[in-house]
Amino acid sequence: MSTTPNLLQRRRSPTPEELDGIAWLSVLKPDDRRVAREALRVSDAQPGEFVCRTGRPITYWFGVIDGLLKMTAVSPDGHTMTFLGLPPGGWFGEGTALKREAYRYNIEALRRSRVAGLPVDTFHWLLDRSIEFNRYIMNLLNERLGQFIAARETERLSNPEVRVARTLASLFNPILHPGTTTDLRITQQELAYLVGLSRQRVNEALAFLERQGCIRIEYGGLRVLDLAVLRTGIHDERRGRQQETSHH
Numbered sequence: 001m002s003t004t005p006n007l008l009q010r011r012r013s014p015t016p017e018e019l020d021g022i023a024w025l026s027v028l029k030p031d032d033r034r035v036a037r038e039a040l041r042v043s044d045a046q047p048g049e050f051v052c053r054t055g056r057p058i059t060y061w062f063g064v065i066d067g068l069l070k071m072t073a074v075s076p077d078g079h080t081m082t083f084l085g086l087p088p089g090g091w092f093g094e095g096t097a098l099k100r101e102a103y104r105y106n107i108e109a110l111r112r113s114r115v116a117g118l119p120v121d122t123f124h125w126l127l128d129r130s131i132e133f134n135r136y137i138m139n140l141l142n143e144r145l146g147q148f149i150a151a152r153e154t155e156r157l158s159n160p161e162v163r164v165a166r167t168l169a170s171l172f173n174p175i176l177h178p179g180t181t182t183d184l185r186i187t188q189q190e191l192a193y194l195v196g197l198s199r200q201r202v203n204e205a206l207a208f209l210e211r212q213g214c215i216r217i218e219y220g221g222l223r224v225l226d227l228a229v230l231r232t233g234i235h236d237e238r239r240g241r242q243q244e245t246s247h248h
Contacts (some may be wrong), residue, residue, distance in 0.1 A: 007049060007115070008059075010155065011041040014116060018042055022116060023178040023248070027132045039122040045069075045109035052093065054105040058100060060117030063091035067113020068186060070194055073105045084147065085110075085194040087171050089179040094137050097123050108148050110190045143175045160197055164205035165214065166196045168222075169230040185221040 019025065019040070026034055042065065045051055051062060051069060069086040083105065085093055096103055097120050109115075126133040147170060168191075172180050172185065188206065192199045206222070209215045214230050216223045 005047060007043045007045055007051060011043045012061075014040050014042045014065075018114070018116065021065060021179070022063065023091070024091070024133070024136050026238070027136050028126070029132065032130045034120060036118065036126065039119050040116055041119075042116050043114050043231045045113045047109055047111050049109050050106055051109065051115055052103045052105070054104060054106055054125060056101050057102050058093065058096050058120055060119055061091065061093055061097045061123045062107070063118075064088050065114040065116050067115075068110045068190060069113060069115075070110055071105050071107055082194055082196055085167065085171050085182070087177050087180060087223055090177040091140065094123075094140050098127075098137075098165070100124075110193060125145060139175055143173060143180050147173065147176065160195075160201050161205045161208045163195050163197065164191065164202055164228045165209060166192070167216070168224065169227060172224060172230075182224045182227075183218075183221060184224065187221075 014022075014037075015229065019037055022040070025036060028036060041060070045067070052058075054073065064086050066088050070082055071084040071086065071092065072080055072082050074080050084092075086107070092107065093103075100120065127137070150166065150170065168184070171184060171186075172179070174183075188202050189199050191206075192202045195202060197205075206215065206217055209230075210217055212229070214224070214226045216225055
């Protein structure tokens, strides 16, 4: 039997620098902010460790301080579906926290990640007294709905380049992931886990996107050069070559 402390047992108080990186604290009034800061806890998740698991009761509203998480669920036939990637700045589970229900998804660390948690009782305490917090949560829920609809559409696409492009774009939502810059620290294997394609296919798609001028591949990640194109659509150069060939 493992004696290694689990994520909950490893929790600690956040540092001042970690608190400064939590965007929603700044919208609160001073008294509410003080209570939230005192209630927040931080823990380090190891690669492959679950932050949330399907069927477990909710105890915290979670956010990513550093690292990368993924949200998945298993269908009745045993197929694993990846819904979202969760980069630094992103908070998740507000719908589950509102209903105080069991999780319907898994949240897993793709790399060593620092995760913050606000106790669900404090979450509801803020809802009961803070208009500012309510507005913040409403905006999150609205953006989350659009994100899930887009994720389902992306999952059904057969074009790997568009799937990779839209998955990358989803990591740059300024409301869901405030503070995200144009630089994204992510490996091709991590991106493959999020997109649901092989690492080789993701590598080919990234090379295509770089030729299109959307991204620049750099050591340890990539830089987004044209986020609008990643979000709205990609010109398929192979289709263009096929059309040119058909004209000759």
